[in-house]
Amino acid sequence: MKLSIHTKVLAMLLSAGLFAGCSSTGETMDEGGYGSDVAAVDQDGSTVYGGDDEGGVSSSALTEEERMAAEERAKMEALRDITTFYFDFDTAEIKPEARDVLVAHAQYLANNPGRNVRLEGHADERGTKEYNLALGERRANAVQRFLIVNGASRGQIETVSYGEEKPAVMGSSESAWAQNRRVELVFD
Amino acid sequence: MTKRTWTTSHKAVAAALVALIMLATGARAELLIRITEGADAAIPISVVPFAESGAIPPGDKVANIVRDDLAMSGEFRPLAAEKMLSLPSRREEVYFRDWRMLGQRYVLVGELSRNGDRVVARYELFDVNQEKRILGETAAASVNGMRTLGHHISDKVYEAITGVPGAFSTKLAYVTLDSFNGKPRYRLQVSDVDGKRARIRLESQEPILSPAWSPDGTRLAYVSFETGKPAIYIHELSSGKRTKVADFSGLNSAPAWSEDGRSLLMTLSKDGNAEVYRMDLASRQLTKLTNHWAIDTEATYDHSGDGIFFTSDRSGGPQIYHMKSPGAEPRRITFGSRYNARPRPDNTGDYVYYVHQRNSAFHIARTNLKNGEETVLTRTESDESPSVSPNGRMLIYATKQSGNSVLTVISADGGAAYSLPASEGDVREPAWGPIVN
16 A cells, blocks of 8 residues: 555656656666666655554554654655646646646645745647647646646636747657646746 | 649759859848749749949849849749840840840849939840830939849839739848847847848847738737736837737737738637737727637738638637638638648738648648648648748748758749748748838
């Protein structure tokens, strides 16, 4: 169970493209690389492992609750490290693997009404600039709706579309395009 | 139709390598002209170097400007001066037999003289086969206006032969992007159609998009992100005075002028979704022209000045639609592929030009509005921002060349081509200005 949460987080980090484009992409995606990354995360989250073996017996209920809360917080925090969300060509559909991360952001906004976020919508260079401006906005709006549905309030969120004007990655390859079709969450 | 265009282009490439022309450039901001393709059916014409009397300014020779203009149109094939058997400057000196022997259809001769602070050109155009003068005129310009004079003569020659007004005296607006001190530098520039006499009108670290000419050529509307978000500005070129006309929440994009210059079409999303509006510039009053959950944008008036073309993805992907009058039911124009966007009609009402995706590439295509026939005009693959010359004969668009964005001009039927690469960085968002009398 605990392990699966970590696996899930990692899987999301991977699929949300956090590691996409870095030189070790090939390694992380193969079996060995994947396994070693899981181990690394587990070492960081040692409290999780400690509790699972014997802690359940000796710990008081309160401690267990605190432990669960801390774990939940850690999990949500880890998720919130991801602030860029990717889209397919000419779509504004939030990918399934992005949902948990966006829920974490939405809950954070709900718990911190003083924080605001700007959603910056982008498109890849293909197609026309003005349509891409509208497409970038549609993507930012999709993320905005998702955040609101999951607890953020409208007043915390501002959207702006840059269309194809501010690519994250230069170049005209499938991989560059994939990394440029995105919404970035910018917290002030 | 498409197929014929492609074969023609292939043949033209060989000729193009030979005819590669690089004009000397003055200022750094200027674009270079490179003729990459010539059309097979180009008309042979001889532009004879003009005779000169009095103090004629050194530098750009008027006849060379005319020769280059005609060549860039793709419709003419000027003869190199070295191949001419004589260099006449008036009718008595023109031996039609010689020009016929050289395969020439037309000969332009002329003479420049000084009149105070002005240079006067007297020029005559002859039809070689008919041995007849078809144009004769004198025109004058200030001593630093040799390019103005040259483009004027090109316009007259072009019209005398084709029956269509020339567009060589018109202006181009475009945006260049390079980096300066590690920051992006966007510059809105205006130049002659051959890329010469470029002048920077606006510079910003944030994107500048969608320049659009007012019908009288005195103002540009455009989108600037200078405040961090898009807003639409109107820029008076003579004074440099700017007015922010649209700064609503969300999108403020894709400005396009009405024929009378009194209103602008624009895309706003202030009510949550991208819709096309018309803004009356005097009152700033808005009229919503589209109302659909889809993206509606990139509107432009049609030939009649009443209807509009626009891009909408209401069918699932972007397609071109036509609305006959404000509020009328939109009619879909494009069906050839899943991505057709940013319509630009020509001045005749016969064609609409747009960005067209075929397989994985983006080309410029046009649809014949009378019979619905679609022709893909370009072989380049990342094409954007088509803009038709005001006489409907040429088309400028942005494309990629070795990673940089460059402007390319083609004849409106896809035949000839020349490109305007920047000395460094990107050139994009070309807008062809109107013919101004």
